[in-house]
Amino acid sequence: MIDALFEGLFLVLQWKALAFMLLGIGLGFWVGLLPGLGGATTLALMLPFIYTMQPVEAFAFLLGMHAVVATTGDITSVLFGVPGEGTSAATILDGHAMAKKGEAGRALGAALASSLVGAIVGAFALALAIPVVRPLVLSFGSPELFMLAIVGIAFIASLSAQGARGMLRGFLAGGLGLLLATVGQDPQAGVARYTLGTLYLWQGLELIPVLVGIFAIPEIIDLVVRGTSIAGTRPSGRISKGAFEGVKDTFRHFGLTIRCSLIGTFIGIMPGMGGAVAQWMAYGHATQSARNAEERKGFGAGDVRGVLGPGAANNSKEGGSLIPTIAFGVPGSTAMAILLGAFFLLGMVPGPDMLSKHLPVTFSMVWTIVLANVITVLACFMFLNRLASLTTVRGQLLIPVILMLVFIGSYTSNNHYGDIVVTLLFGGVGYLMVLGGWPRAPFVLGLVLGKIAENYLYISVARYEAAWLTRPVVLVLIALAIAVIVYPLFQSRRRAAHA
Amino acid sequence: MPSKASLSLAVLIMLASGYGIVTAWSWPWKAALFPLVIGIPVFCLAAAEALWTLFGTRASEGQASDFQLSRHLPEKEMLRRTAIAIGWMLGFFAAIVLLGFPIALPLFVFLYLKLQGRESWTLSIVFTLVAWGIFYGLFDRLLHLPFPAGWLASWLGLA
Numbered sequence: 001m002i003d004a005l006f007e008g009l010f011l012v013l014q015w016k017a018l019a020f021m022l023l024g025i026g027l028g029f030w031v032g033l034l035p036g037l038g039g040a041t042t043l044a045l046m047l048p049f050i051y052t053m054q055p056v057e058a059f060a061f062l063l064g065m066h067a068v069v070a071t072t073g074d075i076t077s078v079l080f081g082v083p084g085e086g087t088s089a090a091t092i093l094d095g096h097a098m099a100k101k102g103e104a105g106r107a108l109g110a111a112l113a114s115s116l117v118g119a120i121v122g123a124f125a126l127a128l129a130i131p132v133v134r135p136l137v138l139s140f141g142s143p144e145l146f147m148l149a150i151v152g153i154a155f156i157a158s159l160s161a162q163g164a165r166g167m168l169r170g171f172l173a174g175g176l177g178l179l180l181a182t183v184g185q186d187p188q189a190g191v192a193r194y195t196l197g198t199l200y201l202w203q204g205l206e207l208i209p210v211l212v213g214i215f216a217i218p219e220i221i222d223l224v225v226r227g228t229s230i231a232g233t234r235p236s237g238r239i240s241k242g243a244f245e246g247v248k249d250t251f252r253h254f255g256l257t258i259r260c261s262l263i264g265t266f267i268g269i270m271p272g273m274g275g276a277v278a279q280w281m282a283y284g285h286a287t288q289s290a291r292n293a294e295e296r297k298g299f300g301a302g303d304v305r306g307v308l309g310p311g312a313a314n315n316s317k318e319g320g321s322l323i324p325t326i327a328f329g330v331p332g333s334t335a336m337a338i339l340l341g342a343f344f345l346l347g348m349v350p351g352p353d354m355l356s357k358h359l360p361v362t363f364s365m366v367w368t369i370v371l372a373n374v375i376t377v378l379a380c381f382m383f384l385n386r387l388a389s390l391t392t393v394r395g396q397l398l399i400p401v402i403l404m405l406v407f408i409g410s411y412t413s414n415n416h417y418g419d420i421v422v423t424l425l426f427g428g429v430g431y432l433m434v435l436g437g438w439p440r441a442p443f444v445l446g447l448v449l450g451k452i453a454e455n456y457l458y459i460s461v462a463r464y465e466a467a468w469l470t471r472p473v474v475l476v477l478i479a480l481a482i483a484v485i486v487y488p489l490f491q492s493r494r495r496a497a498h499a
Numbered sequence: 500m501p502s503k504a505s506l507s508l509a510v511l512i513m514l515a516s517g518y519g520i521v522t523a524w525s526w527p528w529k530a531a532l533f534p535l536v537i538g539i540p541v542f543c544l545a546a547a548e549a550l551w552t553l554f555g556t557r558a559s560e561g562q563a564s565d566f567q568l569s570r571h572l573p574e575k576e577m578l579r580r581t582a583i584a585i586g587w588m589l590g591f592f593a594a595i596v597l598l599g600f601p602i603a604l605p606l607f608v609f610l611y612l613k614l615q616g617r618e619s620w621t622l623s624i625v626f627t628l629v630a631w632g633i634f635y636g637l638f639d640r641l642l643h644l645p646f647p648a649g650w651l652a653s654w655l656g657l658a
Contacts, residue, residue, distance in 0.1 A: 165555075168548055169505075175541035176512055179519055182534045191530040194519065217588070218568070224584035224615075225577055226569050396616030397626065400608040403591060404630060408600070412644055420592055427588075429508070434568055436505035454533040461532070 005127070008363025012371065017060040017364070020053065024064030025372050029379070031065070032072030032088075039069035040335040041219055044211035045405050047342060048412045055346045056364050062342055063318075063368045066335055067119065068376040070314040074111040075380065078104060078307070088314060090279040094299060094306025101302050108384060109246020110304050111311040112377045114257050117250060118312035119373035121261035122268065122319025123366045129323045130355060130362065143468035145329075145351070146456035147477035149449045152330035153178070154481040157442040158488050166439070167488065173433065174442035180205055181450020188458055200418040207341045209410040209422040210447060215334075216406045217427025218434045223395045223402075243384060249304045256289050256305060257312045264313030268320025268333070282313030319369055326354045326362055329452065334441040340448050502552050509549040516542040587611060599649035601639075605631040 011017060024046075031042045043066055050058035073088035078095035091111055098107035140148070157170030183194045184204025195201040250257055260282035267278040286309030287299045299306050317333075324330045329350035331337040343350050354362050410423040433440050460468040468474060516538045523534040572580070587607075594603035608630045612623040638644045648657070 172544045178537045186530040188529040189527045191526050221584040225580040400611045432504045432508045
């Protein structure tokens with residue numbers, strides 16, 4: 001275990017992996033800073049480039065990029081009141097209020113330092129969880145793994161939208177993903193399913209063109225519709241002034257920072273909840289730390305604790321959400337669902353192998369999260385003043401570059417024009433989903449898990465017939481899936497009755 | 500707009516899952532098991548969503564924890580700009596198919612900057628050259644990705 005921990009560190013520090021991690025950090029740095037280009041979208045855009053990489057290099061690149069997006073996203077939130085990422089929206093409440101009071105440097109210092117603490121807590125949780133989940137994972141067979149996939153979709157479908165209507169749409173999106181995963185030649189009977197008479201669809205829908213379309217196209221359309229420069233006017237003066245005060249604030253309220261990091265980690269572990277939920281729960285907890293009504297009034301008007309809470313939580317959730325992704329193949333968020341796609345592209349299967357044969361690779365992910373955040377926070381402090389000017393890049397300069405990446409990225413999946421058609425079609429579906437208020441995460445999860453779920457279901461039925469449904473762990477998982485569906489409905493009814 | 504989008508999606512999913520169920524019925528059970536287990540509930544859920552959209556109240560709409568589109572413009576203007584965005588994307592795709600990536604890419608970048616972005620000639624030309632340089636240097640020379648000539652070149656016998 002200890003050997004694997006250090007082997008993981010050495011793997012990340014090899015020059016090639018380190019170079020890819022630095023490249024990823026550079027990309028994630030920009031993506032987090034720029035509103036309109038999400039971390040999950042960029043992760044999807046970068047998937048085509050990992051084909052020729054070794055697993056450690058690919059994960060150093062992708063995780064290095066993803067781990068820093070929330071950190072730099074806080075910068076845009078504080079400076080412009082525009083969330084650089086969906087996961088950094090809560091930072092606006094007090095961070096931007098502080099910036100308006102002339103305390104932008106202090107707010108940024110607090111956001112960056114708490115992000116670093118959060119990332120380290122999340123990575124620790126991941127490292128500590130490995131020996132705990134290992135025996136559990138090794139005892140799971142095909143029936144249990146099939147039910148886990150179903151529980152994962154139930155979680156993400158019921159929690160990624162509000163109320164009964166949101167849940168219906170979540171399940172519909174997840175079901176559509178599962179159904180589309182059946183396109184292509186069936187591995188058991190050799191039947192060509194839903195290929196529409198084309199050779200292109202025989203190997204199924206390629207993940208990258210679908211993901212690129214469903215995530216990037218709606219955001220590009222929105223960027224064109226907005227037609228403005230990204231962040232508006234730049235605040236004047238040197239913002240680095242007071243940054244050190246913000247760092248001191250993190251240690252002044254260290255207990256709160258750690259508690260919010262743990263909240264983020266826990267929410268990260270729960271499939272379907274994601275960073276958007278984590279930051280608000282942490283913000284809610286931070287407001288609870290007010291000792292009296294007078295202090296509570298300060299929240300929303302520039303209390304540094306309102307920056308520390310979300311800053312820590314939206315970074316610690318990364319380590320947390322990697323736990324179910326690596327151990328069970330059940331991604332905790334949209335980004336993790338895309339990362340799960342990377343596992344398959346690299347020929348690796350999440351689950352027992354990641355906790356035994358590939359344990360050093362798993363630990364290399366822990367180290368990547370820690371190192372990427374340390375490097376990013378140091379870089380941010382060094383270039384704090386110049387960072388502000390980066391957010392003023394005009395949308396019309398950004399759009400052709402993103403579209404170039406979208407089209408090249410999807411085309412290189414099969415070197416076939418069909419890939420671009422798939423991207424455009426699913427771009428349309430993604431746009432309708434966003435417009436209609438449908439969650440996209442369950443769809444991605446369904447598509448990613450579809451083939452595995454079908455395989456596990458087939459093995460379970462062929463091996464145990466209907467008796468697989470009576471296995472104890474399967475029964476527990478069925479109960480869990482039902483509870484996941486029923487509880488939010490029960491809770492919203494109770495809230496409605498109280499109102 | 501959101502309810503129209505929701506209804507369109509629900510109807511599209513009903514059609515797709517309906518086609519999926521009917522087609523799967525004639526397959527051997529090994530191939531049909533999963534599509535039927537998933538397809539039938541998906542069809543029912545899509546029908547429920549369509550009915551909810553048609554006859555439900557607005558208050559019952561559940562918002563997703565996901566990226567939200569900007570809604571600061573009048574609906575007509577939003578539709579016009581959305582159509583422009585889609586037009587550029589389809590135009591870029593048509594250019595790629597007809598001319599191939601090496602020509603379509605700089606052409607698209609330059610035209611977008613000049614016509615849509617209304618940028619200066621100098622910036623448009625320099626930006627286009629940089630974009631083409633990245634494409635050629637990274638994807639062609641370094642990664643050796645195959646980018647075939649467009650259909651037009653094939654029709655004219657140039658490829």
